Amino acid sequence: MAHLPAPGPAAEASLTPGRGAPGDGGPLPPYLLPLTAEAGANGQLAIGGVGILELVAQVGTPVFIYDEEHLRRQCRQAREAFGPRVAYASKAFLCKAMAALAHEEGCCIDVSTGGELAVALAAGVPADRLVMHGNNKSEAEIEAALTARVGRIVVDSFDEIERLGRLTGGPDGYGPPPSVLVRVTPGVEAHTHEYVMTGQEDSKFGFSLASGAAAEAVRRLRHPVSGVRLVGLHAHIGSQIFALESFEQALGVLAPFFAGLGLEELCIGGGLGVPYVAGETAPGIKEWARAIREAARALGIGEDVVISAEPGRAIVAAAAITCYTAGTIKELPGLRTYVSVDGGMSDNPRPVLYGSGYEAFLPRAVRAPRPRAVSVVGKHCESGDVVVRDARVPADLAVGDILATPVTGAYGHSMASNYNKVPRPPVVFVRDGTWRVVVRRETLGDLLALEA
Secondary structure (H helix, E strand, O other): OEEOOOOOOOOOOOOOOOOOOOOOOOOOOHHHOOOOOEEOOOOOEEEOOEEHHHHHHHHOOOEEEEEHHHHHHHHHHHHHHHOOOOEEEHHHOOOHHHHHHHHHOOOEEEEOOHHHHHHHHHOOOOHHHEEEOOOOOOHHHHHHHHHHOOOEEEEOOHHHHHHHHHHHOOOOOOOOOOEEEEEEEOOOOOOOOHHHEOOOOOOOOOEEOOOOHHHHHHHHHOOOOOOOEEEEEEOOOEOOEOOHHHHHHHHHHHHHHHHOOOOOEEEOOOOEOOOOOOOOOOOOHHHHHHHHHHHHHHOOOOOOOEEEOOOOHHHHHHHEEEEEEEEEEEEEOOOEEEEEEOOOOOOOOHHHHHOOOOOOEOHHHOOOOOOEEEEEEOOOOOOOOEEEEEEEEOOOOOOOOEEEEEOOOOOOHHHOOOHHHOOOOOEEEEEOOEEEEEEOOOOHHHHHHOOO
């Protein structure tokens, strides 16, 4: 096997997030593949020492294939960069195997619903290593977090403060007061898609700093009868952010407020972007952490303050590829060539939701030129069911070929649906020449099991 070239130094993206320059017909850039990706003498792709075509022949398509070593390295890097309070943002990708892996590599885990909480606990993650998020936590979800004694609860609304007070003040109690952080909306508009901006004033998340809501939330949570222990502030300005200046700007807004509170923790959230297409580059986790720490110290935030973050996409996105089978190739002379695959918006809704860009390639010829322009589309009854609108593929792409999209480790499996009653794909981890199914493929029986 020949190792594919490593990516060049990280840099700020000069392209719109999710939108790279049109491909020039060259081979797939190797930096878009998982860390252990290799090309054999025959040009076929292997990841984690496992031949992808041989794997797909056994598990079928569509399938998410994750490089376990890539996941572990990224988790370790986050832990080393931010310390023991860094939390993997599980909304990016969660199953029991991923939760266990993140915990084994020293990360806390950020969960945002009762379902994510249940999966993390079922994976054996100690509750004190969990951070509970959510802009509309139900009483049942808060009670579940209190019963489990999660490590941190990030408070998002005045209604939640009331629910916490009611539950923690009950006759039975939940042991020691839970540790909480206040989610602050800093009023920073990160340069990303409007649907994944969360730090601006007009947001469903958190307490506005400018309006005084954040100060009022702190006051209420510090009241003797609040039933909680306020330990810090939390802010999250958005997702798929390439410019580190956006995080530094958020810190600049937060620092004066934080300085007068005497709190021990400040979490800057997640949102670090990753390259999806040729021509995009992004800062790495270490560079991100260094910029945040330097900005914090320059703003007078002391060394005794725990500065943490919640990377998700940056850990898992590039760790996976999705493999499909090309079922139909439809040429419309003078217009476009459509390549239909056996998945689509049910396993990757990001192109439909955000207009996100992806690359496409053939695992049988991972280093081959890609001169042919096509649109890779799914099998769903929607004209908008597009996987890669302007894809470049080898000239000899044919029906029956395995076609893959890289950088699908985040928000593919986690956002998958059963639209058109299509069963969701399995998830496979590869490492050291072996593979294991960590989430099995759904069956028609699964789809029918919930019917009354």
